[in-house]
Amino acid sequence: QLQLVESGGGLVQTGGSLILSCAASGRAFSTYAMAWYRQAPGKEREFVAVISRAGGIIYYADDVKGRFTISRDNAKDTVYLQMNGLKPDDTAVYYCAAGPSTLIAREGGGRMPYWGKGTLVTVSS
16 A cells, blocks of 8 residues: 655645645555646546656646646655646645556546545635
8 A cells, every 4th residue: 555645735826836745655656656636626636747657757737837847756755746826726636646657647547546635725816
C-alpha cells in the first residue's frame, strides 16, 4: 500500500498562488507516476497534471498549462503542484494519485490505484 497525504490548500484571491504538496509513505514512491486531479463542486473529477517516475515526462491539462507546475522530489517522497495565476474556476478539491504510468494518469484517474483524501483550494473573485 502507498499512503498519500495532500496539504497546502486554502483560500486565495484571484491571481494568487499556492503550492500543494503530497507526501507519500508505505512503498517505493519513485516507482510510481504521480498525478494531480481536481473536482469542483457539482462537477466530475478532472485531470490536472502528471509527472513520470524520474520526472522527465510531464503533462498538463490545457486549462492549467502555463500556470501550474508539477514537480517531485523522490528523496522526500513528495510531489508538488505550484499554482500561479489562480482563477475562481480553479476552485476545487485537489487530489494526488499514484499509478503505473503517465498514460494511465491522463485517462482520467480510473485506473490509478492510490489516492489521497484531497485538499480544498478556494479562489475568491
